[in-house]
Amino acid sequence: MGLFDKIKQAFTGKPQETQEPEQVETTQKYDEGLKKSRQTFGERINALFANFRTVDEAFFDDLEEMLIESDVGYETALKISEALREEVKLKNVKKTNEVSQVIVQKLVDIYGEAGESEDNTLHFAEADEPTVFLFVGVNGAGKTTTIGKLAHRYQQAGKKVLLAAGDTFRAGAIEQLQEWGQRVNVPVVASKAGSDPASVVFDAVKEAKAQQADILLVDTAGRLQNKVNLMKELEKIKRVIQKELPNAPQEVLLVLDATTGQNALSQAKQFNETTKVTGIVLTKLDGTAKGGIVLAIRNELHIPVKMVGLGEQMDDLQNFEADEFIYGLFKGLIVEPEAQAAIETETEPTTAEDKGETDGTGEK
Amino acid sequence: MAFESLSDRLQNAIGKLRKKGKVTEADVREMMREVRLALLEADVNFTVVKDFVKKVRERAVGAEVLDSLTPAQQIVKIVNDELTKTMGEEAVPLNKSPHIPTIIMMVGLQGAGKTTTAGKLANYLIKNQKARPLMIAADVYRPAAVDQLKTIGQQLDVPVFDMGTDHDPVEIVKQGMIQADLQKNDYVIIDTAGRLQIDEKLMTELENIQNEVHPTEILLTVDSMTGQAATEVAKGFDEQLNITGVVLTKLDGDTRGGAALSIREVTGKPIKFTGQGEKLDQLDVFYPDRMANRILGMGDMLSLIEKAQTDYDEQQAQEMADKIKENSFDFNDFLDQMDQIQKMGPVDELMKMIPGLANNPATKNLNVSSKDLDHIKAIVYSMTPQEREEPNLLNPSRKRRLAAGAGRPIAEVNRIIKQFETSKKMMQQMSKGNMNGMENLFGNGVQGRLGKMALHSMARKQKKNKKKRLKNAKRFKS
Numbered sequence: 107m108g109l110f111d112k113i114k115q116a117f118t119g120k121p122q123e124t125q126e127p128e129q130v131e132t133t134q135k136y137d138e139g140l141k142k143s144r145q146t147f148g149e150r151i152n153a154l155f156a157n158f159r160t161v162d163e164a165f166f167d168d169l170e171e172m173l174i175e176s177d178v179g180y181e182t183a184l185k186i187s188e189a190l191r192e193e194v195k196l197k198n199v200k201k202t203n204e205v206s207q208v209i210v211q212k213l214v215d216i217y218g219e220a221g222e223s224e225d226n227t228l229h230f231a232e233a234d235e236p237t238v239f240l241f242v243g244v245n246g247a248g249k250t251t252t253i254g255k256l257a258h259r260y261q262q263a264g265k266k267v268l269l270a271a272g273d274t275f276r277a278g279a280i281e282q283l284q285e286w287g288q289r290v291n292v293p294v295v296a297s298k299a300g301s302d303p304a305s306v307v308f309d310a311v312k313e314a315k316a317q318q319a320d321i322l323l324v325d326t327a328g329r330l331q332n333k334v335n336l337m338k339e340l341e342k343i344k345r346v347i348q349k350e351l352p353n354a355p356q357e358v359l360l361v362l363d364a365t366t367g368q369n370a371l372s373q374a375k376q377f378n379e380t381t382k383v384t385g386i387v388l389t390k391l392d393g394t395a396k397g398g399i400v401l402a403i404r405n406e407l408h409i410p411v412k413m414v415g416l417g418e419q420m421d422d423l424q425n426f427e428a429d430e431f432i433y434g435l436f437k438g439l440i441v442e443p444e445a446q447a448a449i450e451t452e453t454e455p456t457t458a459e460d461k462g463e464t465d466g467t468g469e470k
Numbered sequence: 471m472a473f474e475s476l477s478d479r480l481q482n483a484i485g486k487l488r489k490k491g492k493v494t495e496a497d498v499r500e501m502m503r504e505v506r507l508a509l510l511e512a513d514v515n516f517t518v519v520k521d522f523v524k525k526v527r528e529r530a531v532g533a534e535v536l537d538s539l540t541p542a543q544q545i546v547k548i549v550n551d552e553l554t555k556t557m558g559e560e561a562v563p564l565n566k567s568p569h570i571p572t573i574i575m576m577v578g579l580q581g582a583g584k585t586t587t588a589g590k591l592a593n594y595l596i597k598n599q600k601a602r603p604l605m606i607a608a609d610v611y612r613p614a615a616v617d618q619l620k621t622i623g624q625q626l627d628v629p630v631f632d633m634g635t636d637h638d639p640v641e642i643v644k645q646g647m648i649q650a651d652l653q654k655n656d657y658v659i660i661d662t663a664g665r666l667q668i669d670e671k672l673m674t675e676l677e678n679i680q681n682e683v684h685p686t687e688i689l690l691t692v693d694s695m696t697g698q699a700a701t702e703v704a705k706g707f708d709e710q711l712n713i714t715g716v717v718l719t720k721l722d723g724d725t726r727g728g729a730a731l732s733i734r735e736v737t738g739k740p741i742k743f744t745g746q747g748e749k750l751d752q753l754d755v756f757y758p759d760r761m762a763n764r765i766l767g768m769g770d771m772l773s774l775i776e777k778a779q780t781d782y783d784e785q786q787a788q789e790m791a792d793k794i795k796e797n798s799f800d801f802n803d804f805l806d807q808m809d810q811i812q813k814m815g816p817v818d819e820l821m822k823m824i825p826g827l828a829n830n831p832a833t834k835n836l837n838v839s840s841k842d843l844d845h846i847k848a849i850v851y852s853m854t855p856q857e858r859e860e861p862n863l864l865n866p867s868r869k870r871r872l873a874a875g876a877g878r879p880i881a882e883v884n885r886i887i888k889q890f891e892t893s894k895k896m897m898q899q900m901s902k903g904n905m906n907g908m909e910n911l912f913g914n915g916v917q918g919r920l921g922k923m924a925l926h927s928m929a930r931k932q933k934k935n936k937k938k939r940l941k942n943a944k945r946f947k948s
Contacts, residue, residue: 174510174698175515175517175698176698177697177699180511244695244723246581246582246583246720248580251612275748277585277617277619277621278615278616278618278619278620278621279618281613282612282617282618284614285614286613330720330723331724332724363693363695365696365699366693366695367513367728368511368512368725368726369695369724370695372724390580392666398698
């Protein structure tokens with residue numbers, strides 16, 4: 107119930123963050139990005155409820171399908187609908203609007219449960235040695251852009267940041283990172299294109315130690331997870347870092363394109379095997395992505411999402427707030443605070459009115 | 471997260487009702503569920519799956535399947551047929567403008583692979599049509615995107631027109647076209663910045679470019695790993711720009727690529743090319759039937775067979791056949807075999823084309839790299855000519871010498887010799903037409919009747935070729 111509490115809090119306590127869809131320009135991108143996700147998700151569930159007068163097998167089939175369509179993945183969808191079936195049976199509810207509450211509650215519970223032991227904060231080195239973040243991922247996921255944004259953030263926070271141009275393979279990758287370095291005013295350690303990335307990283311780690319930098323962000327070339335040799339190269343890069351700084355890298359961040367489908371799981375799994383991924387950066391969430399993959403990753407892999415990319419601007423990288431995100435996903439579904447309170451106090455939902463769907467999300 | 475292929479799934483479903491003898495309509499429904507899940511797991515868009523399954527069901531419920539003795543295979547066949555039909559019957563070539571230059575504009579989301587594909591296309595046109603393309607760098611937003619295209623241009627020796635990042639892309643394209651006119655380039659490839667299909671400002675920019683130069687081809691570049699969002703992306707771009715074709719990138723990964731089906735279904739536009747790797751020559755024409763197989767997880771047998779056919783040197787094959795007949799298979803042949811395999815392409819790519827191995831979790835850890843083959847070759851090269859012909863000569867002392875010569879551990883030498891023995895046995899067996907015990911040749915991926923079928927068809931094909939060759943040889947002699 108803890109998470110549910112928080113959601114309620116978010117509802118009543120700090121409505122300016124995500125609740126008002128008619129937000130002003132400044133946070134528009136952030137809002138826009140998540141709005142897309144929650145609209146599709148929430149609207150779909152609502153449409154589903156509207157379609158069914160009673161809860162039967164067909165209803166759960168449709169629910170399952172809807173979850174799949176949000177990129178939640180087949181396994182996860184099955185797991186969730188199975189759990190919901192149980193729950194509905196257990197509480198013996200018949201009308202769809204009662205079920206709606208049970209379902210939302212259960213969804214939130216499942217989501218919270220799977221992520222209970224997860225830690226989605228970024229970790230830093232303890233002593234006065236540099237913190238190292240290693241970025242990995244497939245081609246075109248947004249590694250370099252994420253590094254640029256993150257460099258900007260830490261630079262603004264008064265940290266001494268250093269970047270390592272470990273993508274020596276793709277044409278223009280080094281220049282891309284250097285350009286970011288210039289934009290955010292952060293030095294970049296780079297070598298010639300085509301040189302050994304591990305050697306560049308080695309130089310960068312040495313440089314970071316010599317300069318007593320606070321944070322070293324290591325870029326790597328994009329690679330598909332089924333390329334054995336390239337994955338070995340990643341292992342080597344990590345070894346090189348650990349040789350100089352035994353506690354580093356503090357974070358190995360897998361950069362994941364939010365529009366990716368089921369292959370995201372394969373990516374997470376295999377990158378995790380070679381480099382022990384500590385967190386995920388979900389990029390391009392401002393698109394049409396429904397964000398369902400977050401549920402899948404949580405359920406099947408237990409790798410926490412630590413940051414989300416919501417646009418192309420420097421400050422469009424946000425810390426991932428799991429609760430807020432899930433709240434956003436289900437926003438259209440959660441009923442008014444009074445009804446909420448009713449659910450809170452009683453196990454059996456009593457209120458019947460589903461005012462959620464007129465909650466201001468339906469303007470597009 | 472075990473991705474079973476559709477054929478495995480159906481076989482399992484069928485296995486349950488095998489005892490009943492005949493298949494009922496309810497059984498078909500059960501099988502349709504499997505079809506649906508297989509497609510969903512492959513990331514085919516949900517609504518597309520729904521329509522598709524309906525189509526298949528209608529056909530399946532018709533007499534075709536119910537009366538068949540092999541319903542599972544019938545259904546796979548129907549699904550395959552329908553998939554291929556949906557994806558277009560055959561490969562669609564690049565549009566060509568009646569007068570030069572033919573203008574190709576690349577559009578798509580960020581990180582889909584537009585710039586790389588632009589380079590690959592230029593390379594493809596040079597290789598296949600002796601074209602003189604010009605590339606225009608119109609991505610002024612992403613840092614160093616212009617540099618990236620310029621570097622690719624240098625690698626391919628293709629001119630790149632750019633005006634830095636301070637100009638309006640529409641203006642850049644305009645100026646680029648003037649230059650193309652002066653230099654009489656026959657192809658112009660415009661690389662644009664990645665953008666979301668819902669970004670109105672940037673989409674208008676694309677429209678402006680379109681109105682300015684009227685591209686012959688507008689190619690939407692899509693990451694083959696895209697999930698359910700693929701339809702919306704494709705629809706968005708198609709509605710605003712009326713795209714003429716699609717390029718599917720990063721297909722060398724382990725994704726099923728269901729996005730291909732979704733895109734094709736919602737836009738009706740042909741997929742023209744596929745990106746198969748990071749090198750600039752790794753662009754392939756799109757074959758709908760092969761993609762159908764991939765989505766279903768049936769492997770890309772056709773591609774493999776075709777590749778084998780073109781690359782296998784006929785004469786060498788003849789000699790090999792003779793040798794097999796004579797029952798003498800020595801290290802020279804072993805080496806030759808190795809060369810043949812390497813000629814076909816990187817081993818891991820070949821493996822993927824074999825049914826059951828593609829997307830098979832069991833083979834994910836199977837790392838055969840071309841380096842392993844090189845090591846084997848190094849060991850064989852370290853043998854004396856006599857040793858190569860008479861493998862029995864290899865005693866421990868000689869083996870030690872081989873290990874030192876090739877710079878590999880002695881255990882590996884032993885392994886190679888063992889491998890050679892197996893290979894020898896297999897070749898003898900094959901020449902006698904005995905296929906027993908060969909099912910495991912491809913690991914446990916291909917199982918049951920379907921696997922046997924694949925093997926037999928391969929063997930048949932090989933025999934047919936051999937007969938042909940023998941006939942030809944006879945004709946020459948007489």
